[in-house]
Structures are given as structure tokens and as C-alpha cells.
Amino acid sequence: MNETPYRIAWNMLPRASAADPAELFQKLASEAVKLAPIVKLGLTSGAILDLIWERENQSPTTLGVGLILPHARISKLESLCAIGIPLEHELDCETPDDIPVIFGCMLLIPEERPMDGLRFMADLAALMHHPDWRNRVRSCDSSDEIVRLFREIRKQRPPAVIASDIMGSPSLTFVPDLPLREATRQMAEFRTSVVPVLDDGKLIGTIEADDLFKLGIPDFFSQLKSVGFIRYFDPFEEYFTLENTSKVSDVMNRATKTFSLDATLIEIVFAISVQKCPTVYIVDEDNRLLGIIDRPLLLKRIINL
Numbered sequence: 001m002n003e004t005p006y007r008i009a010w011n012m013l014p015r016a017s018a019a020d021p022a023e024l025f026q027k028l029a030s031e032a033v034k035l036a037p038i039v040k041l042g043l044t045s046g047a048i049l050d051l052i053w054e055r056e057n058q059s060p061t062t063l064g065v066g067l068i069l070p071h072a073r074i075s076k077l078e079s080l081c082a083i084g085i086p087l088e089h090e091l092d093c094e095t096p097d098d099i100p101v102i103f104g105c106m107l108l109i110p111e112e113r114p115m116d117g118l119r120f121m122a123d124l125a126a127l128m129h130h131p132d133w134r135n136r137v138r139s140c141d142s143s144d145e146i147v148r149l150f151r152e153i154r155k156q157r158p159p160a161v162i163a164s165d166i167m168g169s170p171s172l173t174f175v176p177d178l179p180l181r182e183a184t185r186q187m188a189e190f191r192t193s194v195v196p197v198l199d200d201g202k203l204i205g206t207i208e209a210d211d212l213f214k215l216g217i218p219d220f221f222s223q224l225k226s227v228g229f230i231r232y233f234d235p236f237e238e239y240f241t242l243e244n245t246s247k248v249s250d251v252m253n254r255a256t257k258t259f260s261l262d263a264t265l266i267e268i269v270f271a272i273s274v275q276k277c278p279t280v281y282i283v284d285e286d287n288r289l290l291g292i293i294d295r296p297l298l299l300k301r302i303i304n305l
Contacts, residue, residue, distance in 0.1 A: 028106035167291030176249035
């Protein structure tokens, strides 16, 4: 049997309701203090909540697919501690994919073993990504049952953290015949510098701010070490001429870095940090876009665990 590669103290609460994240976190923290590793440290629910809110204020932990996962790293904690609660009613909060939160889990992670927390999150995300598994999680009424689910998902997934565990949804997508002027307006509004271009859901390219900036600059400029001798050259004169008649398809970059759902974390990090790809795209066998991973998302989901 492919057991979970981490020690964990679990407790699953009966289905209940919470008006908002604050009420939910309070319920979860009140139960977390009863777990043996927390009792051993003598932590109070108030101390746990302080740590949870410190992390939550950095970035909300509504991760999509119906899950909210408040978490914190705790020094000298001997094992992961998790409190889960299926929600009777949808939680009143924003989510990155507009899927309402139906399951809450508070995770307390040993400071010295953050990868244990990451692997747990990957397993829980794998369960929540599939509707059938998600319904089974929501129906759990005991700690033994949720542990059985984790063991089952472990049999069906690789041991490493994979793309589907950490990918997010793009904030914006374009179609190829969108006028360039409208595309740049939306990029400014959403404050994004890279946008995937989709044709019937399939990824066919990207439009990037860097490419737009260089649109009116002659090719030979890339060979220059300095532009001091042409300091009065207007780099956007040609751009504005082209803008009025161009569509996204005229200026998009057709070279994209794509991965499958089961691409490993090291492959993703290598592409972003070593190969200098600002964004990588997760696609299916038909090149339909399933999600994206970029530097900010890696910082949020991995580095800032």
C-alpha cells in the first residue's frame, strides 16, 4: 500500500455551518488544541489563530475547487496536525475559481519539515480537484474515513508534487480576433503582463507586454549595448500606427511552454527559474488550457507555505 509519506494527527468534525472564514477558523482552532502534538506544546486556540491570521493576511488560503486551507508553520511541532470540517452551507467568501467553499481544513505544519505540509496539501488538492472525490470528502464523518480517502488517492497519484496540485486559473484570456486596443486596455485593467490566447479553449499563443513594448522598435536595436545616441527616438510611434488595425493574432507569441497535469514540481521550477519562462501552461492532450503556473503562484503556494 502506498501510504502517505508524512506523519499526521487528524480530526474530522461533523458537518457544520460557518457564517464567514473568521467563524470557521475559530471552530477549527478550538478543536486543533485537542490534538496530542498541540497539547504537548501547550498551544492555546488564541495562539493558533494569531499564527493562522498572520498567514491569511499575507494571502487568503481559499485555494479553489471548494477548499479553504488556513495553515501555519509551528516550531517544535512533532507532526502535521489537521482539522477538517465539511460545510453544511457554502462559505461566504471570494474564491479564485468561483467554486464555493464547501470544505475547510486547518493545517499546522512542523517548522522544520515544511515539505510534509506541501505533500499533504497536494493530496488534499488531488481529492478536491475531482468532483466525485470532492463529494466523498464532503460526506466524510470520521477521521478514519478521511484517512482511507488519502490512502486511496495515494495509490493513484505519483509521490511527487505535480502541476495539478498547485496550478491556478488565469485571470484573463483572449481570443485571436480581439482588437489589440481592447486587449491592451484589459491587460492594464487586470494589471497582468502575460495573457494566454485561446481558440475554442485551445492554447494557441500568448500576448506579452514585453512584446508589445518592442513592437515599434527596429530589430537591430537588440544588438545595441546603449541607446544614448538615439535618445530622442520615439519607440511607440509605429506601435500606435499598428494598434488601430491589429488584432491579438497579429502580435501574439505562438511559442508557449506547456506541461501536462502530472508534470512534476521540479520540471515546473526548472522552466520558470532556469529557462526563464514567466508563465507555464497546463494543458490536456488536445492542448486545451487547464491552468497556469507563474512566479507569484509558486511564491504563494510553495515558498510562502
